[in-house]
Amino acid sequence: LALLYFIVRARTRILVNQRKALEEKVAVRTKEVQQRLNELATVNSVTKALNDKLELDELIQLVGNKMREVFNSDITYLALLDTETNMINFPYQDGDNMPPFKLGEGLTSQIIQSGEPMLINRDADIMAEYDKYGIQQTGKRAVSYLGVPIPVEDDIIGVLSVQSTQQESRFNEEDKKLLNTLAINVGIALHNAELFEEANIAKARAEEANEAKSAFLSTVSHELRTPLTSVLGFAKIIRKRLVDKIFPAVNVDDQKIKKTMKQVSENLDVVVSEGERLTSLINDVLDLAKIESGRMEWNMKPVFLQDVIGRAVSATSSLFDEKKLKLQKNIPENLPLISGDADKLIQVVINLLSNAVKFTDKGTVSIEAYPDNNQVIMEVQDTGIGIAEEDKHKIFERFRQAGDTLTDKPKGTGLGLPICREIIEHHGGIIWMTSEPKVGSTFFFSIPMIGQDGEQPIQLDRILSSLKTQINYSSSKKLGETPTILVVDDDTPIRSLLRQELTDAGYKVKEAANGKAALDAVRLKKPDLIILDVMMPEINGFDVAAVLKNDPATMDIPIIILSIVQDKERGFRIGVDRYLTKPIDTEKLFHEVDELLEQGVSHKRVLVVDEDATTVKSLTDVLTARGYKVMEANHDKLLETASEMKPDIIMLKSLDKLEKKAINELKFQKGLENVMFFVYQ
The missing domain is CATH 1.20.5 (Single alpha-helices involved in coiled-coils or other helix-helix interfaces)
Structure with a gap:
């Protein structure tokens, strides 16, 4: 038991x-x-925080703070190696202040070079490590040291370290594993941040290069326009005088002379044709530069696509005649309204028709438009050479051309279709194509239609086509005097060209080679109209226009700006009456000249602010008779009406404190910087 x-x-x-x-x-x-x-929670917390940061400096600060928080260390640092200089930098350090040093110094260098963590828990052991590698101590003296490498793929880019200055054996193997895990995640995050920073730098450089390219294209194109204007203008004058005056006076019985006359005429036709083609190419480059810089002007309003197509067909009819191609049209007269810039859409249709003719030697070209699912679709089909499958992706890319440019001579800049795409996409539509080699191509674009209750476009072209064109000069013409036009341009060939054209049209022409001479000429004797360039030495055209339009003695003189500088908004804000760009379109220039001379004075918008209805009526009658457009407003509606109407002149009966404040506010509003104020009693 x-x-x-x-x-x-x-x-x-x-x-x-x-x-x-x-x-x-x-x-x-x-x-x-x-x-x-x-540890896992810590790693997850740090990893999540790291993933939310792509800014390098913020990321480094976050890592350092997390290390200090997790390990409660007296000294904490993140070291990074600059491989170009072989210097170790400390973008984050807490509890110490170590300057950068060369790779090979300090325990940090040993960790980077060996790629192994280092855990030392006794002061004597730390000093022994320094002696072992023959290196000097850096920074404050610690009694417990833990450092791990930061890996990125196969490289070591730096070190994470936590230290204690008071307690030996402060860190253990588990701490080493945790810090090592954090270092792996930090390496990935730092690598991503560097890639992000490099991508941003590359993007900034690309944008800078793109801006420089656009500026270069714009500058070169502008520089080409001035000599091109002279060449094209004089070629047209020579052709006209040969046909009208010289050829009729020549004895055509001599066959050699007859043949020479024909050759001269044909050669001039080529010069004019190639000049106009070069103008078109320059315009393409300028359009691209304006689109890229956001300076393209858009005149959006309700339009009929059938009218747009009709004008484009008329503009390209000579191309079809030259190649003896037939254009088949299927354009209904009752297409729905679209909202668009008519001139830009005409440019698109002309480009599509021109391309169809250019690449079609025989057969037909057809154009069709039809409504489909709240949009209007237009298509241009040809029986031309077609486009190979490998070239289709190039069609809407800038400066790219289909085919082999070494064997097929390029036809154009390769900008037409990319600009068409920009225009159509600005209208909220899309453009696309189908094609088969040796069969032909079809280009389509769609534009959203607008509701039938919208504003109906004025059928100006249809009205004008039913009327005879009558040119009436100003009152001075009716008295038997010939209107005088002052041409202001520092380019001698341009002045000569305009003088000949305008003199032939029956006007008196005065010239000024710069802005100062123009102002002196106007003060000496007022012209009936001024044609003004912008880019001139000493005083530019905008400043000349501003001086004239702010002087009561000259403000009624109509001004047409004719320049390579395309800044209509600034011109109209100053008060100019028309803004045309070079090369000179003679027909358009004469139309504007005749219209302004018939008008007699420069139309300016005048806002009359007065409570007395009799006074307002008297002022309105007088100003309207002088050609001004008059608007009315009460004193309490001055700011609102002026902001909406943007007048050139504001006439006030009195000026109290409230109105002075309103005037100061108006002066800082866009479009009202140059408004003039007249106060009467």
Whole structure:
């Protein structure tokens, strides 16, 4: 019995000890699991925070703060190696202030070079490490040191380190594993941040290069316009005088002379044709530059696409005649309204028709338009050479041309279709194509239609086509005097060209080679109209126009700006009456000259602010008779009406404190910088 007792007691003791050992083991395991969970939570927290940061400086600051928080360290730093200079920098450090040093100095260098973590928990051991590698201590002295490498792919880019200056054995293997895990995530995040920074730098450089390219294209195109204007203008004058005056006076019985006359005439036709083609190419480049810089002017209003197509067909009819191609049209007269810039859409249709003719030697070209699902679709189909499959992706790319440019002579700049795409997409539509080599191509574009309750476009072309063109000069013409036009341009050939054209049209022409001479000429004797360039030495055309339009003695002289500078908004804000661009379109220039001379004075918008209805009526009658457009407003509506109407002149009966404040506010509003104020009693 006693033996049995001792056996049971011994067995029980064994079981108790085993249970204690198991409990201790479970406790250790539980502690390890909890530690792993804590480490995992820390890693997840840091990783999530890192993923939210792409700015390099912010990312480094975040990493350092997290390390200090997690390890409660006295010294914390993030070191990065500059591979170009072999210098180790410390973009984050807390508790110490270490300057950059060369690779090879300090424990940080050993970690980078070995790629292995370093854990030292005794002051003596730390000093031994310095002695072992023959290096000097850097920074504050620590008694516990933990540093791990930051890996990026196969390279070590830096070190994460936490240290204690007060407690030995402060860090353990688990801390090393945790910091090592963090370093791997930090390496990925830093790499992504560097890539992001490089991408931003590359983007900025690309944008800068693109701006420089656009500026270069615009400058070169502008520089080409002035000589081109002279060449094209004089070629047309020579052709006209040969046909009208010289050829009729020549004896055509001599076959050699007859043949020479024909050759001269044909050669001049080529000069004019090639000049106009060069003008078109320059316009394409300028359009691209304006689109890229956001300076393209858009005149959006309700239009009928059938009218747009009709004008484009008329403009390209000579191309079809030259190649003896037939154009088949299927354009309904009742197409729905669209909202668009008529001139830009005409440019698109002309480009599509021109391309169809250019690449079609025989067969037909057809143009069709029809409504489909709240949009209007237009298509141009040809039976030309077609486009190879590998070239289709180039069609709408800038400066790209289909075909082999070494064997197929390029036809154009390769900008026409890309500009068409920009125009159509600005209208909310899309442009696309289908093609088969040696069969032909079809180009389509769609534009959303607008509701039938919208504003109906004025059918100006249809009205004008039913009327005879009558040119009436100003009052001076009616008295038997010839209107005088002052041409202001620093380019001698341009002045000569305009003088000949305008003199032939029956006008008196005075010239000025710069802005100062123009102002002197106007003060000496007022002309009936001024044609003004912008880019001139000393005083530019905008300043000349501003002086004239702000002087009561000259403000009624109509001004036409004719320049390579395309800034209509500024010109109209100053008060000029028409804004045309070079090369000179003689027909359009004469139309504007005749219209302004018939008008007699420069139409300016005048806002009359007065409560007295009789005074307002008297002023309105007088100003309207002089050619001014008059608007009325009460004193309390001055600011609102002026902001909406943007008058050139504001006439006020009195000027109280409120109106002075309103005037100051108006002067800073866009479009009212140059408004003039007249106060009367």
